[in-house]
Amino acid sequence: MSTRVTMVALLACLAAPLLAGENDCPVDTIDGRFYCEECDLFTSLDMTCKTCKTKNKLVIVCVRIGHTCEACKTWQLAKGDCPTCKKPLIEKEVITPVVYLCDACKLEYEFPGICDKCKADVRQTCRKSGTCPHTAR
Numbered sequence: 001m002s003t004r005v006t007m008v009a010l011l012a013c014l015a016a017p018l019l020a021g022e023n024d025c026p027v028d029t030i031d032g033r034f035y036c037e038e039c040d041l042f043t044s045l046d047m048t049c050k051t052c053k054t055k056n057k058l059v060i061v062c063v064r065i066g067h068t069c070e071a072c073k074t075w076q077l078a079k080g081d082c083p084t085c086k087k088p089l090i091e092k093e094v095i096t097p098v099v100y101l102c103d104a105c106k107l108e109y110e111f112p113g114i115c116d117k118c119k120a121d122v123r124q125t126c127r128k129s130g131t132c133p134h135t136a137r
């Protein structure tokens, strides 16, 4: 199976409706990236991780832009100055895999469907949901 075919199949799965909570990431900017689970690193079109040499996995990711002060570790969605040190915040892209979560069992699945344990519908979410910039607007 070619990379392109895999991507189309994965993107087609994302049509599932969202039942997001108050602070949940809206998962509105998605993309396909190659991911090394071992190193938690995303790479471009390279099938082998440069660091650990394991095969990268093609995953659907949630891409969000936030603004951070690296010195104070502050994050916010809006541009501006750091509330603590008043230096201008730096724009940063934060990428994280999109997963399907059972809210009751806290189990994570790679694809949409029902939870193996409680048979409830799983919810599309991103791994960093609820942490800035992966928060609701």
Ligand SMILES: [Zn+2]
Pocket (backbone or CB within 6 Å): 036, 037, 038, 039, 040, 041, 049, 050, 051, 052, 053, 054
């Ligand atoms: Zn690696």
Ligand SMILES: [Zn+2]
Pocket (backbone or CB within 6 Å): 069, 070, 071, 072, 073, 074, 082, 083, 084, 085, 086, 087
């Ligand atoms: Zn600061």
Ligand SMILES: [Zn+2]
Pocket (backbone or CB within 6 Å): 102, 103, 104, 105, 106, 107, 115, 116, 117, 118, 119, 120
């Ligand atoms: Zn469950």
Ligand SMILES: [Zn+2]
Pocket (backbone or CB within 6 Å): 025, 026, 027, 062, 063, 064, 096, 126, 127, 128, 129, 134, 135
């Ligand atoms: Zn997100």
